């Protein structure tokens with residue numbers, strides 16, 4: 001069950017969030033469309049910039065810990081906001097900018113430590129293949145609704161659009 005839910009909802013939303021980000025950054029979209037080999041590095045940045053998993057599962061402190069000047073007592077719950085960590089200006093230069101060649105890119109979109117995402121290599125491959133196919137087959141791919149019309153689903157922990165209406169230029173035939 002975990003493989004199916006963790007493996008489907010996540011990658012679907014990686015692709016949708018990435019299409020939205022590329023629509024908002026058409027220059028990056030066009031650069032990637034012209035150079036599919038650049039996609040693996042760009043996928044890392046798309047995972048950081050607007051990843052599909054906003055929060056890790058809750059944790060409980062196994063022992064007293066002092067962190068950032070605060071004492072977290074044994075047994076207290078912790079909520080880890082991956083989306084926020086991925087925009088930490090102390091960790092990432094120009095954290096709010098989409099930089100498709102960002103290297104190194106120590107994002108935590110797949111978590112960290114013992115529960116690091118089991119499907120990360122598959123998810124990376126799916127994202128790369130899907131985005132390269134979309135950019136090759138749907139030139140000028142872009143979102144066609146106003147920003148205010150975009151709605152996110154109530155799906156705790158996930159960053160999942162309700163819908164993403166898009167359009168593209170018809171490829172020239174013949």
Ligand code: HEM
Nearest residue numbers: 006007010011014053056057109110111115117118119123
């Ligand atoms: C872009 C796609 C994906 C993202 C962003 C993602 C993200 C994550 C994150 C953040 C965790 C750690 C949660 C935590 O520490 O509380 C996790 C765990 C996990 N993911 Fe993914 N995931 C993705 C795709 C997949 C795929 C494709 C599969 C399987 C086919 C998968 C299977 C799992 C499993 C089984 C775990 C639990 C690992 C454990 O607890 O030891 N994920 N994922």
